[in-house]
Amino acid sequence: MQEAMIKRAKELLADGSVDRVIGWKRGEFAYDITPAVFTSAEELEHDFVFDDFTAANVSKYLVKETAKEGKILAFLKPCDTYSFNQLIKEHRIDREKVYVVGIPGGPKLDIEKIKAKGITGVLSVKNEDYTLKIETLYGEETMPFSEAVLDKCASCKSKKHVAYDELIGEDGDVLESNRFDMVEKLENMTAQERFDFWRGQLSKCIRCNACRNVCPACTCENCVFDNPKSGIDNKAAADSFEENMFHIIRAFHVAGRCTDCGECSRVCPQHIPLHLLNRKFIKDINELYGEYQAGADTTSRAPLTDYTKDDCEPSVVHERGVE
């Protein structure tokens, strides 16, 4: 797949249809794959990487990239195309300046799950017939592929590309996923149990703002979390209240626009399951206002910018049985 992508990118660069390519390159470690912009065939040949750790969603980078001169080639996985569509809908990306090549999606690997098995000093990871051959400083290790899959890929919602100019590989379908299972499990707990669960999770937050920075829905030029007058601007949370507040507001600001790409949880250095907050909103919207998938198209109205005269009252929350 990597060869096919480099070949196609070189062709498009050579015939002048694009000026730049956004893809991924290797970071400090073999499993550190980071988005990067390439401008020449040599760079592509040398640095371009697409492997089992290439999980980063590059669609948000296109906001800045399409503001520049010239056209850019973007490689988008199915989940990334939803974010891409959502950004088009919000007029954040200039569609004319992007050439989208759809590429197959995951499942991608989570290095943290490999490390959790006690495998350290990882030098390289190879996937051979869904068994991972892991070369480490201390010798070779193996583990099943399925045990190292990213959480966001394990509950994949769609393998279908919703926006592309051309595809490399096959297009898939929207999947029946189990992505709301954990939300449901939490909903069935008592209020005290839920409170304890979230207190435990959110108190790990170090306010690095990685979840906000990576989120393709968070593209405001002036973010509330950067406003020194908001009281919750860039600083470590000093109180449990601030932890709650940050996460409620972060999730609320993307409610109805979140495509559930799962990047927030993937980048969280503290492994807080942030996507559960977003999924709660998605689940509520689906149940109360009709099924809605943000980014599935570029024309429908977002649920929170829309209403009907016979929407339910907030008392539905109070009528949900025992706490």
Place this chain on the structure above:
Amino acid sequence: MQVNENFEPVIVAFCCNWCSYAGADLSGTNRLNYPTNVKIIRVPCSCRVNPMFILRAFQKGADGVIICGCHPGDCHYTSGNYFTRRRITLLYSMLDFLGIERNRTRLEWVSAAEGAKFAATMEQFTADVKALGPNRRLEDLRCRKQ
């Protein structure tokens, strides 16, 4: 649940300028009683209430937050309260999801002619919050009153 008889909750009521605030005024003019725990904050429309206002109220020591607006269809700005309804439903649902007691939050439609309803709603809501006791799950310890 044990109810502390001496506990007096602080209730913050966001009232829309056109209906509920006038409703509160009417209940006063009619000499109807409603608890002094209720602190009214006037907003131009219930839609003006940012989720942050609600969280901030809890931070600064409120034990319950109620939002009052015009009845659906009666909004001074035509559709403001329809947006409020969706937004606040989702927010309350999220607070519930995080384990904050449901009865600390409420939304009620009170028109300018419903002074009696305003007084009754506040009476009821204050009693509900009183039964829950002080807000501990969503408070800022630095703001706690001694």
